Amino acid sequence: MALLNDIPWFLIAASVAKTLFLIFLVVLPLVSYTVYAERRVSALIQDRLGPNRTGFPISLFGFKKDLQLVLGGLGQPIADAVKFLLKEDFTPGHVNKVYFWMAPVLAMVPALSTLAVLPFGNYMFGQKMVVADVNVGILYVFAIASIGVYGIVLAGWSSNSKYPFLGGIRASSQMISYELSLGLSAVPVLMILGNLNLSDAIDYQVKNGWLLLPFTDGKLSLRELLLWVPVLISFIVFSISMFAETNRLPFDLPESETELVAGYHTEYSSMKFALFFLGEYAAMIAGSSVITVLFLGGWHIPFLPVNTLESSMTAPGAVLGLVHITAFFAKVAVLLGIFIWVRWTLPRFRFDQLMKLGWLYLFEIALVNIFITAAILALVR
Amino acid sequence: MAYTVRRPNLTFWEKLYIPNIIAGLAITLRHLRKMLAGETHVVMQYPEEKWDANLPEYYRGAPTLVMDQHGREKCVSCQLCEFICPPRAIKIKPGSIPAENQHAKVEKAPEAFDIDMTRCIYCGLCEEVCPEQAIFLRKDYAITGESRAEMVHHKAKLYELGGTMPNLVHKWNPDK
Numbered sequence: 001m002a003l004l005n006d007i008p009w010f011l012i013a014a015s016v017a018k019t020l021f022l023i024f025l026v027v028l029p030l031v032s033y034t035v036y037a038e039r040r041v042s043a044l045i046q047d048r049l050g051p052n053r054t055g056f057p058i059s060l061f062g063f064k065k066d067l068q069l070v071l072g073g074l075g076q077p078i079a080d081a082v083k084f085l086l087k088e089d090f091t092p093g094h095v096n097k098v099y100f101w102m103a104p105v106l107a108m109v110p111a112l113s114t115l116a117v118l119p120f121g122n123y124m125f126g127q128k129m130v131v132a133d134v135n136v137g138i139l140y141v142f143a144i145a146s147i148g149v150y151g152i153v154l155a156g157w158s159s160n161s162k163y164p165f166l167g168g169i170r171a172s173s174q175m176i177s178y179e180l181s182l183g184l185s186a187v188p189v190l191m192i193l194g195n196l197n198l199s200d201a202i203d204y205q206v207k208n209g210w211l212l213l214p215f216t217d218g219k220l221s222l223r224e225l226l227l228w229v230p231v232l233i234s235f236i237v238f239s240i241s242m243f244a245e246t247n248r249l250p251f252d253l254p255e256s257e258t259e260l261v262a263g264y265h266t267e268y269s270s271m272k273f274a275l276f277f278l279g280e281y282a283a284m285i286a287g288s289s290v291i292t293v294l295f296l297g298g299w300h301i302p303f304l305p306v307n308t309l310e311s312s313m314t315a316p317g318a319v320l321g322l323v324h325i326t327a328f329f330a331k332v333a334v335l336l337g338i339f340i341w342v343r344w345t346l347p348r349f350r351f352d353q354l355m356k357l358g359w360l361y362l363f364e365i366a367l368v369n370i371f372i373t374a375a376i377l378a379l380v381r
Numbered sequence: 382m383a384y385t386v387r388r389p390n391l392t393f394w395e396k397l398y399i400p401n402i403i404a405g406l407a408i409t410l411r412h413l414r415k416m417l418a419g420e421t422h423v424v425m426q427y428p429e430e431k432w433d434a435n436l437p438e439y440y441r442g443a444p445t446l447v448m449d450q451h452g453r454e455k456c457v458s459c460q461l462c463e464f465i466c467p468p469r470a471i472k473i474k475p476g477s478i479p480a481e482n483q484h485a486k487v488e489k490a491p492e493a494f495d496i497d498m499t500r501c502i503y504c505g506l507c508e509e510v511c512p513e514q515a516i517f518l519r520k521d522y523a524i525t526g527e528s529r530a531e532m533v534h535h536k537a538k539l540y541e542l543g544g545t546m547p548n549l550v551h552k553w554n555p556d557k
Contacts, residue, residue, distance in 0.1 A: 044416040045409045047423050345409040346402065 018131045022115060026329065031281045032077035038340050040073065045344045051076040087270035092159075095267060099158035104268065104275035107151030111282035113144045118289045119199045120328045121299050123307040124321030129299075130199055137198035138190065141290055142183055145245065148283060149175040152247075152254055152264045155276070159267040167263030170351065171247065171254035177358040178244035178251075184366035185237035188230045188373035189294050202298035206306055210297035211235075217302070223380045230373040235295050237366050242287040244358065247280060248339055250346040251354060258348075288335035292328065299328035436520050441505045443521040444471075444496055445543030446536070447514075453484065454540070455515035455548075458491040462507035462516055470500035471507060494536040498524045514549060 036051070043050030054075035055068040091100065117137045121129030134140060149172055156168015189211060193201050209217035211231050214224040244251040255263035265276045292298055300306070301324065307317050349357070394400050415421045425432070436442075449455055458475035476492025478485045507516045521542060526532040534542070 041413065044413045047412060047416060047421050049416075049424050049426070341406065341409065341413075345405045 014127055015131055018127070018129070019116070022120065022131060023112060026120075027112065027115060027282060027285060028278075030285055030329070030333075031278050032081065034281050034284065034336050034340075035080070035277070036073065036076050037336070038343075039076070041337070041340045042344045045341075054079050081274075084271050084274040089270040089272065092161075092267050094160045096158040096160060099154045100267075101272075103151050103155035103158060104272045104279070105151070106154060107148060107279035108275045108282065110144045110148040110151070111279050111286050114141050114286040115282075115289065117141060117198055118286070118293055119202055119298055120289070121325035122321050124318060124325075125313065128199060129321065129325060133197070133199050135197050137196050137201070138186060138290075138294070139196055141198075141286075142179070142186075145283070145286065146175070146179055148279070151276075151279065155268070156254075156264040159264070161267060163260040163262075164264045164266045167254040167256075167260050167266070171264060174244060174247075174251065174253055174354060174358075177355060178241045178362070181237055181358060181362035181366045182241035182245055184363065184370065185234045185241060186294065187366075187370050188234045191370070191373050191377060192227060192231070198293050198298075201293060202300060205297040206300050210295065210300070210302075212295040213297075216297065216300075223376070226376045226380055227373070230369050230376065231295070233365060233369045234373075235291075237362050237369070238294070239291060240362060241358075242291065243339070243342070244354070246283045246287050246339075248284065249343040250349050252348060253351055253354060256348060284336060284339055285332060288332045288339070289328075291335055292331045296331050298331075299324040301327045432522065433520070436522075440520050440522075441503045441518040443498065443503075443519060443524050443534070443542060444501060444505075444507055444516055444539075445519045445521075446494060446539040447517055447543040447546040448540065450545060450547045452545070454490055455513045456491050456494065457488050457513050457515070458494075459512065461510045461512065465506045465510045467504060467506065468500040468502050470497045470502075471495070472497070491536065494539060496534045496539065498526075498532045498534055499529060513552075514546075517543060517546065519543060 040050040040052075051073040053068065054071060054073055056075075059065060091097065116131040117134055117140050119128065119130035119133070123129070152171040152175075153168045156164040156166070156171065159165070189201075190196060192211065193204050195201065195204070205211060207217065209215055209220075209224065212235055214220060214228055214231075243249075247254050253263075255265070257263075260266070265273055268276060304323070305320065307320050307324070412421070425435075446454065446456055458473055460473050460475065463469075463471045463473045472493070472495045473491050474493040475489060478488060478490045503518065505518050508518050519542060524532070
């Protein structure tokens with residue numbers, strides 16, 4: 001197997017297979033069902049029911065009644081997708097056409113690209129379950145994720161109308177502000193790991209316990225206990241920044257329906273709007289995955305054996321690999337649930353409050369946190 | 382003159398904002414749990430559960446014409462409802478009771494009585510103004526149709542919806 005890995009075409013084929021698996025079998029279904037979960041959970045929180053019945057409208061073809069399956073509302077994402085594909089793709093006359101068409105793609109692509117470096121599973125069939133196991137891992141994530149703002153800014157600017165413009169401006173200032181605290185809050189974690197590679201980050205957590213829950217390896221040293229404090233601060237700042245970075249409530253000022261109609265995508269319709277929508281949720285999934293990898297041990301399950309390159313070729317190894325992939329996406333799903341839960345609890349920040357929080361608090365906390373971590377790492381062995 | 386709004390003096394915990402966020406999250410979680418456990422009953426699942434049993438006494442649904450207990454039409458086509466109707470939904474063509482009827486020449490009757498349900502605002506002024514108690518707002522609320530023409534209720538449809546309603550004033554009975 002190690003021999004096979006040296007052949008270029010095999011490497012390319014394996015990467016393509018992993019990409020196709022990740023995008024089409026995991027992320028896109030996860031995106032559509034996150035939208036569904038968002039609608040259901042928001043409804044339940046507000047004492048409603050949400051979409052709980054989706055039938056096939058065969059009455060359109062002359063049948064007496066629509067076909068209702070036992071799916072309940074689970075068919076809703078399919079219906080949404082069909083609706084988006086069949087709607088008129090309207091381009092208003094006053095827009096800058098080139099950028100207007102480019103913006104939705106720029107919103108969707110970076111969100112999916114970040115997933116390339118995220119290890120979503122253990123070894124399986126002699127393959128590391130990560131599309132690109134690059135050494136700059138987390139830097140790549142930050143670099144690509146910050147491109148996401150171009151989609152929003154271009155959409156706001158090229159729409160040539162007031163509300164999208166305001167949304168675009170807000171997005172640019174907000175995302176640039178929170179990029180700082182996002183990057184700085186990850187630095188203590190990287191100092192502890194001593195490595196930027198995300199696969200190695202998980203290997204470290206397999207050996208020493210998850211960063212956020214250092215007792216998952218069964219023991220808790222003084223060093224781990226002391227490091228727990230900066231990691232906890234780091235986790236909170238990172239999560240808050242991630243909310244702002246993905247434009248989720250309470251920081252969804254670029255979109256803010258109540259003030260700006262729909263913000264940057266006011267002028268968009270049909271599949272172009274859907275790309276923004278899917279991009280937002282894909283960014284949420286990417287963000288949750290980064291949090292999972294950095295703080296929650298990635299695919300690792302405590303006290304469960306870990307595949308090696310050799311054992312992954314056997315049948316039990318394959319099962320274990322599947323279990324680990326499932327564990328990763330289960331953790332991501334839990335984080336997505338928290339994203340949704342927070343969205344339907346908190347009201348939106350005012351813009352000056354948002355800026356104040358980012359620049360006056362989170363930035364400083366993240367900066368001080370780096371020094372605390374450095375001191376602990378230097379003093380306690 | 383501008384006046385200053387007094388801001389509340391917040392304690393340290395309130396300024397920290399995080400305890401309040403957690404309290405808010407607990408509230409939404411409680412609502413979620415109660416919905417999942419089926420303890421909240423606020424939603425009426427419309428097509429299966431209907432409003433009909435829960436409509437209040439004073440509900441104003443579709444305007445209809447009614448007959449008295451002897452099957453006579455009460456409307457005498459005075460056109461007061463047509464004149465008072467704010468959106469001008471009612472169109473009446475006055476006529477007389479056919480000559481072969483024993484009540485011919487006693488009263489008049491509408492030859493045509495149309496209510497355009499795309500215009501009706503369910504205000505109830507027609508019921509209010511009717512001197513003969515011939516037009517009533519009944520409890521029908523789901524008035525649908527596939528064309529504008531279908532949404533116009535003609536006389537026959539109005540009587541079908543209205544049915545009979547015994548007279549309160551015994552205009553036709555000299556004994557009372």
